[in-house]
Amino acid sequence: MDPAQNAQLEALITSPREDLHIEVKSWLDLTDKAHQATLSRAAIALANHGGGFIVIGLADEKGVFTPAPGRPETLDGFAPDVISRIIATYTEPALHVLVHHVSSPAGVHPIIQVPGGHRTPIQAKRGSTDGKTLSVGKVYIRRPPIESAEPATAAEWRELIDRCVRAGRDDMLDAIRGIMSGSAVAAEPVEPSASAKLAAWAQDGMQRWEAILPHTPTGALIRPPGYYQVAYRLTPEPEPLATPQLLAAISRATTRYTGWPPWWVPTRDGIRPYVKDGAVECNLAEGEPITAHSDFWRVSPQGEALLIRGYSEDDIPHRYKPGTVFDLTVPVWRVGDCLMQAAAFAAVLGVPDSEVNFTVQWRGLAGRELVHVQGTRFIHKGRICRQDAFDHTMSAIASSIPEQLPELVHGFMAPLYGLFDFLELPKALVDEELKKMLSGRS
Known part of the structure; x- marks a missing residue:
């Protein structure tokens, strides 16, 4: 996150206010469907108004905002994946938001960044349990006095229509008129963008992973102290393969540059891949919390792949307490290896010149210090990351990845390292580490 955006987010807590682009909520229990609906209504209204922010954990006392009671332990x-999944589940088209955990003198607060510029109105896909907060098929907007409500006048509908038209979708006027009249929307469905499809694939993978995670005796998910999720998809989609041929293609595309390659296909009972919801899926954790050597991965016949893996830094407790450090060079290897696997997979599927839409989500970063576990590279002590999550996306032509790998990885990884007290990732470091990776040297 750049300093200007960080300052903007901090100001939402230190100088809180509500306007048509900012909504403030007290602490919500997002396991409660009523609270899920409340949050989703606010997100729908902000999206239809052009975007904005939802600030969690403040109470309005006669126009004065103070820390709300009931702060959870x-x-x-309020993890980004939890909030993203809830809002996407309640919205149509699925609304994808960004979630920031922002520190200030008042404490850490979740801030949900809702995008605008949609080419079709966002409406409720699900209703609330009371039938009032959220109704299926309803559209909500922001309007004075500051509230989220259904459009009630011709002027409010006209403003929404104009906003959608300005987003470049004249053909959505018929759909909006259908909503206004209460009839079914007859317009042809809009094809989701490549980025939207990638986000949906990543979200589905996160849901599948959460479904198989172990639980505490109280029912809470047991997550690792930190992990990253890699997801990519090929555009255009290759000809789909039957699952036996797909598994063979995954195995043929497995890279062998590192000791623990991504999308490795095991054959031992208990951890070998299986078919789930039309995709090939593999869980190496065997009922235990995920670590650096217990991947969860999925690959679809449509040329989509997903990998979730814990940080290797957390697997050496005799040297570092789990959750406290982040390695300088290992992430360069991991991202480089995943990009090379994507290029190999595209070649195996017969679409070597397809576009690879590629994203990585890092979680559990807050409070970690940047170190070099092997100890062969000098790094100043005390470089700490102060935000918990970071997501980054890029695109590249599959066949060009091998020759452009150092440039791709450096450009992709530099913003992540910048979170550690503005570290500028040296291009020479990336070049040297990838050279070692490709030659099989540790």
């Missing part, structure tokens, strides 16, 4: 219930 942890913010696990």
Whole structure:
């Protein structure tokens, strides 16, 4: 996150206010469907108004905002993937938001960044349990006095229509008129963008992973102290393969540059891949919390792949307490290896010149210090990351990845390292580490 954006987010807590682009909520229990609906209504209204922010954990006392009572012991219930999944589940088209955990003198608060510029109105896909907060098929907007409500006048509908038209979708006027009249929307469905499809694939993978995670005796998910999720998809989609041929293609595309290659296909009972919801899926954790050597991965016949893996830094407790450090060079290897696998997979599927839409989500970063575990590279002590999550996306032509790998990885990884007290990732470091990776040297 750049300093200007960070300052903007901090100001939402230190100088809170509500306007048509900012909504403030007290602490919500997002396991409660009523609270899920409340949050989703606010997100729908902001999206239809052009975007904005939802600030969690403040109370309005006669126009004065103060820390709300009921702060949870942890913010696990407000994890980016949790909030993203809830809002996407309640919205149509699925609304994808960004979630920031922002520190200030008042404490850490979740801030949900809702995008605008949609080419079709966002409406409710699900209703609330009371039938009032959220109704299926309803559209909500922001309007004075500051509230989220259904459009009630011709002027409000006209403003929404104009906003959608300005987003470049004249053909959505018929759909909007259908919503206004209460009839079914007859317009042809809009094809989701490549980035939207990638986000949906990544979200589905996160849901599948959460479904198989172990639980505490109280029912809470047991997550690792930190992990990253890699997801990519090929555009255009290759000709789909039957699952036996797909598994063979995954195995043929497995890279062997590192000791623990991504999308490795095991054959031992208990951890070998299986078919789930039309995709090939593999869980190496065997009922235990995921670590650096217990991947969860999925690959679809449509040329989509997903990998979730814990940080290797957390697997050496005799040297570092789990959750406290982040390695300088290992992430360069991991991202480089995953990009090379994507290029190999595209070649195996017969679409070597397809576009690879590639994203990585890092979680559990807050409070970690940047170190070099092997100890062969000097790094100043005390470089700490102060935000918990970071997502980054890029695109590249599959066949060009091998020759452009150092440039791709450096450009992709530099913003992540910048979170550690503005570290500028040296291009020479990336070049040297990838050279060692490709030659099989540790």
